Amino acid sequence: MSSTNGREAIIGIDLGTTNSEVAVVEDCQPRIITDGGDGILPSAVGLDMDGRLLVGEPALNQMLAAPERTVRSIKRRMGTADKVRLGDVEYTPQEISAVILRHLKERAERYLGAPVRKAVITVPAYFNDAQRQATREAGELAGLEVVRILHEPTAASLVYEAERCRGEAAIGPRKILVYDMGGGTFDVSIVEIHSGVIEVRASHGDTHLGGDDFDALLLDHVAERFLKERGVDLRSIPRARARTLRAVERAKRVLSSHPFVTVEEEFIAERDGVPLHLSVELRRDDYEAMIRPLIERSMGSVQTALHDAKLLTRDIDRIVLVGGATRTPLIQRELAARTGIEPHHEVDPDLCVALGAAAEAALIAGEDLHSVLVDITPHSMGVGCLDELDEELGPYLFSPVIPKGSTLPAARSEVYYTASDYQKVVEVCVYQGEERDVRRNTKLGTFRVEGLTPVPAGNEIVIQFQLTLDGTLTAKATEKATGLSRQIVVDDALHSFTDEDRARARERLDRLHRLEVDGGSPAAAGAEGGATGEVASAEPAAQPAGKSPQDQAIEDTVRRIRALLDRMVPEDREEAVELIDRATSGAAAGRLEDARAAHRELQEMLFFLEEA
Numbered sequence: 063m064s065s066t067n068g069r070e071a072i073i074g075i076d077l078g079t080t081n082s083e084v085a086v087v088e089d090c091q092p093r094i095i096t097d098g099g100d101g102i103l104p105s106a107v108g109l110d111m112d113g114r115l116l117v118g119e120p121a122l123n124q125m126l127a128a129p130e131r132t133v134r135s136i137k138r139r140m141g142t143a144d145k146v147r148l149g150d151v152e153y154t155p156q157e158i159s160a161v162i163l164r165h166l167k168e169r170a171e172r173y174l175g176a177p178v179r180k181a182v183i184t185v186p187a188y189f190n191d192a193q194r195q196a197t198r199e200a201g202e203l204a205g206l207e208v209v210r211i212l213h214e215p216t217a218a219s220l221v222y223e224a225e226r227c228r229g230e231a232a233i234g235p236r237k238i239l240v241y242d243m244g245g246g247t248f249d250v251s252i253v254e255i256h257s258g259v260i261e262v263r264a265s266h267g268d269t270h271l272g273g274d275d276f277d278a279l280l281l282d283h284v285a286e287r288f289l290k291e292r293g294v295d296l297r298s299i300p301r302a303r304a305r306t307l308r309a310v311e312r313a314k315r316v317l318s319s320h321p322f323v324t325v326e327e328e329f330i331a332e333r334d335g336v337p338l339h340l341s342v343e344l345r346r347d348d349y350e351a352m353i354r355p356l357i358e359r360s361m362g363s364v365q366t367a368l369h370d371a372k373l374l375t376r377d378i379d380r381i382v383l384v385g386g387a388t389r390t391p392l393i394q395r396e397l398a399a400r401t402g403i404e405p406h407h408e409v410d411p412d413l414c415v416a417l418g419a420a421a422e423a424a425l426i427a428g429e430d431l432h433s434v435l436v437d438i439t440p441h442s443m444g445v446g447c448l449d450e451l452d453e454e455l456g457p458y459l460f461s462p463v464i465p466k467g468s469t470l471p472a473a474r475s476e477v478y479y480t481a482s483d484y485q486k487v488v489e490v491c492v493y494q495g496e497e498r499d500v501r502r503n504t505k506l507g508t509f510r511v512e513g514l515t516p517v518p519a520g521n522e523i524v525i526q527f528q529l530t531l532d533g534t535l536t537a538k539a540t541e542k543a544t545g546l547s548r549q550i551v552v553d554d555a556l557h558s559f560t561d562e563d564r565a566r567a568r569e570r571l572d573r574l575h576r577l578e579v580d581g582g583s584p585a586a587a588g589a590e591g592g593a594t595g596e597v598a599s600a601e602p603a604a605q606p607a608g609k610s611p612q613d614q615a616i617e618d619t620v621r622r623i624r625a626l627l628d629r630m631v632p633e634d635r636e637e638a639v640e641l642i643d644r645a646t647s648g649a650a651a652g653r654l655e656d657a658r659a660a661h662r663e664l665q666e667m668l669f670f671l672e673e674a
């Protein structure tokens with residue numbers, strides 16, 4: 063008999079449309095059983111040329127070459143009378159699912175070194191009785207007693223609320239919003255926990271919305287550009303299309319933690335016998351503009367689910383993210399902006415449901431359960447930027463690079479812009495904390511990058527942070543155009559921000575405010591993170607509302623360009639007038655990206671005109 067605590071182990075299985083996982087509670091902690099890899103088993107089943115059974119990655123790999131011998135996304139057919147053909151034989155959806163479940167059961171048995179007979183299996187909240195029954199049958203065909211069919215959003219909530227689910231009545235009711243976006247489907251559920259009873263109060267979704275749609279938009283964007291520049295439509299050549307799609311999907315993942323990425327594929331096509339290579343830089347800002355309408359659509363579902371549950375956003379205690387696509391920062395930002403609640407993504411959104419299934423299994427078995435949350439950064443790590451804070455311009459706005467709650471190790475980067483024309487130096491001040499004003503956070507270190515190219519304001523500086531499990535933070539700043547970079551290493555960056563540190567920061571800040579009332583300026587008082595002389599901290603890409611340094615810079619550039627209009631040749635003048643209009647009306651109407659792009663072009667113009 064297998065045992066994690068002298069008892070028979072019950073495994074938790076997330077039987078997904080695209081991927082499946084198995085987990086078990088050990089030492090009071092749910093763990094994914096990985097079998098050496100990352101624990102994610104593609105939900106694909108196939109037969110190879112010799113009729114041998116393939117499960118997971120090998121089946122997926124032969125999908126293109128042998129679609130008649132491969133089955134994917136069987137979950138979409140559960141509960142129907144459909145049959146799928148594998149080679150010469152037809153199978154029911156239950157039978158195909160049973161193959162996946164058996165593979166996971168055997169994986170667990172190898173890991174635990176003992177037979178496994180019982181499992182908790184998850185299903186979407188919208189599954190009807192026939193679909194749930196089919197899932198139960200699939201489990202039984204795989205040799206498992208299905209001790210519970212659990213809703214996926216319930217499982218995800220359990221990961222974050224395990225202690226509340228042990229029936230601790232003293233803890234009041236909790237309402238959790240679970241936003242689940244995978245590759246092809248999206249759903250949002252409202253889960254309520256009350257005295258240990260956990261139920262889905264409402265669920266709403268869109269079976270045709272997910273990360274695959276983001277890939278399709280990127281594919282079109284890249285292909286259109288290639289068509290314009292090279293005269294070949296990559297979408298019309300099946301192999302080139304498949305390669306480009308794979309490349310943009312990878313690029314999309316990179317954009318979740320970096321502001322730029324270059325999609326590169328050699329020999330992607332040819333024209334008149336000449337090989338063509340693909341190389342396109344994608345910017346997160348542009349990508350976000352492309353996917354925004356889809357994200358808006360998902361936010362409509364959030365409203366519907368709240369309405370169905372007769373709740374308002376202020377009634378929600380926690381937001382939990384599930385599904386790979388929720389790593390997209392725009393989704394996290396939009397949810398936070400609309401609800402005022404920072405969504406939780408500490409637990410890997412691909413593994414959250416399986417971990418919750420294992421937690422439920424442990425609760426059924428009467429096992430002890432500790433918090434699942436380990437190896438996350440307890441504080442945000444970021445830099446100080448020149449911006450408006452409480453209507454005062456200064457280098458005190460905190461811009462997080464690695465947000466609080468990120469899983470470790472973490473590597474992220476953000477882009478910032480120099481604030482002054484011909485700026486040769488940036489000083490980067492690194493902080494830990496959650497306050498918008500860096501003076502209330504803990505300073506971890508500071509460094510300078512000297513010798514920047516003397517160009518107009520807006521020189522792109524990429525700040526990259528890497529934080530290891532043992533708390534070593536490497537902060538690096540790179541001038542994007544030249545690759546010039548500097549870095550610092552901070553040991554023990556996870557050292558907690560103590561009450562004493564906080565009190566000291568407050569005191570420093572109060573002293574500064576007093577000085578200001580008395581007529582001394584904060585910079586003159588030697589504030590930490592201050593920008594002096596030609597050194598200025600970088601300015602963030604996203605400006606808050608109000609008259610930002612960007613608006614001021616636009617005004618300044620426009621004034622200088624206007625003074626030169628008479629000296630320009632007619633074509634330049636026409637272009638300048640158009641750019642002035644784009645920069646000023648764009649800034650006023652909140653089209654910041656366009657305003658910034660026009661501003662940069664105006665600055666370039668100015669650079670040449672004033673040189674001349």
Ligand code: AMP
Pocket residue numbers: 080081243244245246272273274311314315316318384385386387388389390411412
């Ligand atoms: P799932 O069905 O939950 O496995 O989610 C798969 C979807 O998540 C696919 O569209 C992936 O491209 C997407 N995905 C995975 N990792 C990331 C990431 N780091 N950023 C954005 N999307 C991601």
